[in-house]
Amino acid sequence: MSGDADGRSGDTRASERTTARQRFEAEALPHLEAVYRFALRLAGSPDAAEDLVQETYLRAWRAWAQYTPGTRARSWLFTICRNVFLRSREREQRHERVVGTEAPRQDAGAGGPAVVNPVWSAANDTDPEGTFFAELLDETVLEAVDELPEEYRTAVILSDLEGLGYQEIAEVMDVPVGTVKSRLFRGRRRLQKRLYEYAVEMGYIMPRGESV
């Protein structure tokens, strides 16, 4: 960027920057906690999450000129946060299981996940309404969430914690809506299964087939 080629003084540019910064803070900072909670589940530790959040906001600020005001800053920040995380993960060459952008299954048969939830079947005799979920500790639930492959975990968090609709999640994850539906379905089923297993381990529910 050259000096005064556009005729504006350094003072003018500085004050424009200040105004832009104020607008950025007004629009982006309210979502700080939501971005942190999302980052925490992506990055796995509070320290890593803080780094990720700082990097996210820095990049968001630098890309502020490309953001259209009033168009869902929260989703925009989630998108940046996730992309920063994925790039850093690639760089560190960690190999999580990749789920991919599988096509949605309209018919539940033909090798797709069972239509009837196996956890329903397993809990049906002793606890058909799943009261055992309430017995689990927060840290157990979070552990199970963090065990999910990132594609499932992100979809579940954006839906269950942040209340994003399918279209919005599709935009954040850059996949078709059908893929979001599939990831939510499979992710929730897998999470439920894991929580059921923890509940059996802890004795909150008797495993199917065993008498009291």
Added chain:
Amino acid sequence: MIFERLKRALARMLARPDEHSVRAADTDAQAEPLSCEEALVRIYEYMDGELDHLSTAQIEEHFRVCARCYPHLHLERNFRVRVQTALGRSEVPEDLRERVLDILARDSPSG
């Protein structure tokens, strides 16, 4: 925002059968009763509030009349609430805002 959506979804799920029957939705739902499979495969879409009016009515009707499926709607609700609560209770560091502001302040434009 998430609690508003949860409240709406819970209100739909827990609405008494009597309230259902006086609404126009009931006519829609009775026109094409769903099988258990058909209802179950879209249960998350229903809970997420992503279905159109007709599909929502059809699924609600199925869970209203099907003794086998009805308890499982409660299971799904209990699961969802547990996950949401756990996710929402993560503490955010008190000085995070300050640190973010600091990083932004130090990001001066390069020449």
